[in-house]
Amino acid sequence: MLQFHRVSHLVRWLFIGVLCLPVLAGAIGVLLPALGYFPALGESTFSLAVFQRLWTVDHIAHMAWMSFFTGFIATAVATLSALCLLSAFYHQAWLHTIQRLLSPLLVLPHAAAAIxxxxxxxxxxxxxRVASLFSQTVLPPQWSIPFDNSGITIIFALALKELPFIFLMALSVLSQPQMHTRITAYLKNAQAMGYAPVTAFLKCALPQLYPHLRLPVLAVLAYATANVEIPLILGSNNPPTLAVAVLQWFNHIELSMRFQASAAAVVQLMVTVVALITWRLVEYSAGRLLRHSMINTQRAQGARRVTLAAWLILVLFTFFAVTMVVSTLVWSFATFWPFPAVLPDGITLLHWQTALPALAEPVKNTLMLGAMVSVLAVIVALLALEAEVSVLPKLGWQRQRLEHSLLQLTLYLPLMVPGVAFLFGLVWFQQRFFSGGIFPHVMLSHLVYVMPYVYISLALPYRRLDPRYVKLAYSLGKSPGQVFWRVKMPLLFGPVLVALGLGMAISFSQYLPTLLSGGGRFATVTTEAVAVASGSSQRLSAVYVIVQAFMPIIVFALAWWLPGRLFNPAAHPRGQQSGVF
Amino acid sequence: MRYVNRLRILVLIAFGMSAQAVSATTLQFHAWGGNAQVNKYLQWVADEVRNQHDITLNHVKLADTSDAVARVLAEKAAGNHSQGAVDLIWINGENFAAMQRHNLLLKNWVGKLPNFALTNPSNNPAMVTDFGLPTQGQEAPWGRAAMVFYYNQQHVTEPPQNLNQLMQFAKQHPGRFSYPLPSDYLGISFLKYALLVLNKDNTAPLYAPVTATRFDETSAPLWAFLDQLHPLMWRQGSHMVRQASQLQQLMSASEVLLAFSFTAAEIPGAVTRYDLPERTRTYAMQEGSLGNVHFVGISYNTAHPEAAKQVVNFLLSPKAQAKKQQQAVWGDETVLDVAMLSAETQRLFAVEDLHPAALPPGAIYRLLPEPHASWTDALREAWFVRYGARW
Known part of the structure; x- marks a missing residue:
């Protein structure tokens, strides 16, 4: 095997290792205390006593249910809404307008969206405030949202945040060349047979599309059931979701609560697994139920209802997206703003002046960390992909299949295993065996989250590269390394930049990994924003939200803009399109 | 090759940036970071100690102080006894009790600080007692606080002057009063205040370690009071805010009409930053105000104990204390016995023009000292048993 191939194959294994090991080590670090083993607190025997005690905690079942319920419903709402939008507007010319409308919300960190x-x-x-224009009240109404016990606010926020992700994922699947050709042909045929465009999409494209969308949707589901930021900021605490309880117990002043926290983290993992299984069951039964309607020859079935629903979703989404942006902006400049007034008494730069100097260091940290993590992730992902394209085909098919499925499995491991279930254990591991450094720890925990996304976003364009360029270069006597650097890289410049941007955006948004691995010593914009949100100034929070939203948007704008500046745009067809991944 | 070069430069830039983070002595000061004024003051402190002692002080802004306590414990668990991530920590009450119980604090250093004598500890037991627990030289006093109430004149003309009137107020304005959960220091303080006032004829048991019988007798009137109050509170008491700062946000939005705080000075500060309504006014209850001291500790596994002590000594200097007491800066009351200082130094502590939202001088009728620390846990646990565990 050639040197370059050997290196890339090695990196592919490194990639798998960097993804698996922290998650597994962290899971062990949580499992041990859950089983009663934590020598630092004087416990060094194994038992199930911790779990038995956990069952006696008030409302524990309700907490688990809230995690399951809010995550499941929010994912269902987001998925159905995204598919609804897609069905209704796929044949419309302004589909890309919707795409552009949804993209900014994708990169907005969850904490920022919640605030x-x-x-x-x-x-x-x-x-x-607007409602009070009609009711003439001088005091805020006493409605029960947010912090409601029903979890509706959490569901709403999660759905709002995950809808763009699923929608853009679906678009990226649909834009794959084979998929695109096939779906277009199906849709044309269906329409020629008199099906309404929306119905045609529902009956022909959706069954093709969904299997490709399943993994991202499951990742969303796993994330939603175990998310901490949104229920922490918008949810009730009587009781909270289990994920929030886990966090609170880990941070509890009574240090022996760590046993309970660890056991609850294990339960949280099970809740997530149950949610994933339930999803598959529901999906399966829905598929069976709908199978008949696919071939019942009703040519306009659901077209009106779906279109109506899609419009409603679009209007609602646009309304909230726009008001969220505008009201955050207004708060960040507001002076006094007594209740019924729709606008503040005046505007001031005070909050920006307070926040910006304090933000200099966190912004520097965030950028430095994001850039390093992202560059590293892109290099590793590219080499791993190179190994997949050049090395794997030369191995026996069994080995090939093994390596392929191993990577697919690990790729989704960090996305499926809730952060609260392994990060605390990971920190314990890092402290136990590698105490001292901060930056490497933070970097590692970020890499775990950044690498899968970077890999997924690069995989499509990499596999889609026209093999004739590569063959031609080889026939001219170039080595694999030369082909990689001088043929593939320039062709992939657009997607690589987009992957870098994506990696940075994901690194920017990490809250728990940064806080825990860094021991609080590594301040990023996101950790500072959550700390400020726990403070007393809404106006200051608003400034932090804007900075948080602004950073990834700038990075993405650069990723879009640079390739066209540096290279002839014709050299990398479709590169930018996959950017939203 | 152009591309390779570009990538190489990127990597160089990225790695080069991380190399410059190392400097002389760098200390990590773990302190709650939810208040802009406090953060700004700590930035000033950092500048001062850099100039005076060549120490780089980094304020680690905590959302919750227990995060740092947990951190030190995790380090101890992992056998990291000399390279701790936490050098200095701002604590009091239970966080101190927990750290003391697990031996997470450096011992017997406070008495050796030159400026500690200025607090006049022999005549001022509050400087060496933290919620009834002797500090044993493990933490140095940093500031003082008393519980004050505040309201918005636009909506309320006659705020309640005692606990009894507070109940009347809640009846008149249902849904417009709340207190933070007892897991928050302000929330548990409210319970202690009510407990002290409801037992005002016999407070002695509250200053002794708690026992089951003492607790049942003493707390009975408190539960009766809360049973009546909760249905009249914001969200009928079913959801209560987790933190003091969120109570201030509710006040800012006029969702509640009466709130309270342990740092009187933060109220005019918040008004100047527009975070509280323009016509906010601060006052103290006539039955007395709960009061306590907050401290700075050094973790047992700090790599720089001497530098950390230098910083604490600076925090106790008249210069730093006077700066901290200024309304425009933080407004946190000094722990120094100002009478012991020279006339010239005393002038540093003179009161400037008073903000209308500030607590007028002499407004505190009398101080109610914190009950014995053992009451805190007992109260909180009983509260959670009675009203449900909320996390």
Whole structure:
């Protein structure tokens, strides 16, 4: 095997290792205390006593149910809405307008979205202020949103945040050349047979599309059931979701609560697994139920209802996206803003002046960390992909299949295993065996989250590269290394930049990994924003939300803009399109 | 090759940036970071100690101080006894009790600080007692606080002057009062305040370690009071805010009409930053105000104990204490016995023009000292048993 191939194959294994090991080590670090083993607190025997005690905690079942329920419903709402939008507007020319409308919300960190939503939904938020124009009240209404016990606010926020992800994932699947050709042909045929465009999409494209969308949707589901930021900021605490309880117990002043926290983290993992299984069951039964309607020859079935629903979703989404942005901006410049007033008494730069100097260091940290993590992730992902394209085909098919499925499995491992279930254990491991450094720890925990996305976003364009360029270069006597650097890389410049941008955006948004691995010593914009949100100034929070949203948007704008500047745009067809991944 | 070069430069830039993070002595000061004024003051402190002692002080802004306590414990668990991530920590009450119990603090250093004598500890037991627990030289006093109430004149003209009137107020304005969960220091403080006031004829048991019988007798009137109050509170008491700062946000939005705080000075500060309504006014209850001291500790596994002590000594200097007491800066009351200082130094502590939202001088009728620390846990646990565990 050639040197370059050997290196790339090695990196592919490194990639798998970097993804698996922290998650597994972290899971062990959580499992041991859950089983009663934590020598630092004087416990070094194994037993199930911790779990038995956990069952006696008030509302424990309700907490688990809230995690399951909010995550499941939010994912269902987001998925159905995204598919609804797609069915109704796929044949429309302004599909890409929707794409552009949804993209910014994709990169907005969850914590920022939750804070921004608070500005709209709370009894003193904009909705209530506008409503009071008609009711003449001087005090905020006493409605029960947010922090409601039903979990509706959490579901709403999660769905709002995950809808763009699923929608853009679906678009990226549909834009794969084979898929695109096939679906277009199906849709044309269906329409020629008199099917309404929407019905044609529902009956022909959707069954083709969904299997490719399943893994991302399951990743969303896993994330939603175990998310901490949104229920922490918008949810009730009587009781909270289990994921929030896990976090609170880990941070509890009574240090022996760590046993309970660890056991609850294990239960959280099970909740997520149950949610994934339930999803598959529901999906399967829905598929069976709908199978008949696919071939019942009704040519306009559901067209009106789906179109109507899609419009409603679009209007609602646009409304919230726009009001979230505008109200956050207004709060960040507001002076006094007594309740019924729709606009503040005046505007000031004070909050920006307070925040910006304090943000200099976190911004530097965030950029440095994001750039390093992202560059590393892109290099590793590219080499791993190179190994897949050049090395794997030369191995026996069994070995090939093994390596392929191993990577697919590990790729989704960090996305499926909830952060609260392994990060605390990972920190314990890092402390136990590699105490001292901060930066490497933070970097590792970020890499775990960044690498899968970078890999997924690069995989398509990499596999889609026209093999004739490569063959031609080989026939001219170039080595694999030369082909990689001088043929493939320039062709992939657009997607690589987009992957870099994506990696940075994901690194920017990490809260728990940064906080825990860094021991609080590594301040990023996101950790600072959550700390400020726990403070007393809504106005300052607003500034942090804007900075948080602005950073990834700038990075993405650069990733879009640079390739066209540096290279002839014709040299990398479709490169940018896959950018939203 | 152009591309390779570009990539190489990127990598160089990225790695080059991380190399410059190392400097002389760098200390990590773990302190709650939810208040802009406090953060700004700590930035000033950092500048001062850099100039005076060549120490780089980094404020680690915590959302919750227990995060740092957990961190030190995790390090101890992992056998990291000399390279701790936490050098200095701002604590009091239970966080101190927990750290002391697990031996996470450096011992017997406070008495050796030159400036500690200025707090006049022999005549001022509050400087060496943290919620009834002797500090044993493990933490140095940093500031003082008393519980004050505040309201918005636009909506309320006659705020309640005692606990009884507070109940009347809640009846008049249902849904417009709340207190933070007892897991928050302000929340548990409210319970202690009510407990002290409801037992005002016999407070002695509250200053002794708690026992089951003492607790049942003493707390009975508190539960009766809360049973009546909760249905009249914001969200009928079913959801209560987790943190003091969120109570201030509710006040800012006029969702509640009466709130309270342990740092009187943060209220005019918040008004100047527009975070509280323009016509906010601060006052103290006539039955007395709960009061306590907050401290700075050094973790047992700090790599730089001497530098950390230098910083604490600076925090206790008249210069730093006077700066901290200024309304425009933080407004946190000094722990120094100002009478012991020279006349010239005393002038540093003179009161400037008072903000209308500030607590007028002499407004505190009398101080109610914190009950014995053992009451805190007992109260909180009983509260959670009674009203449900909320996390």
């Amino acid at each position: 921004a939503l608070l500005f709209i939904l709370s009894p003193s938020g904009w909705l209530a």
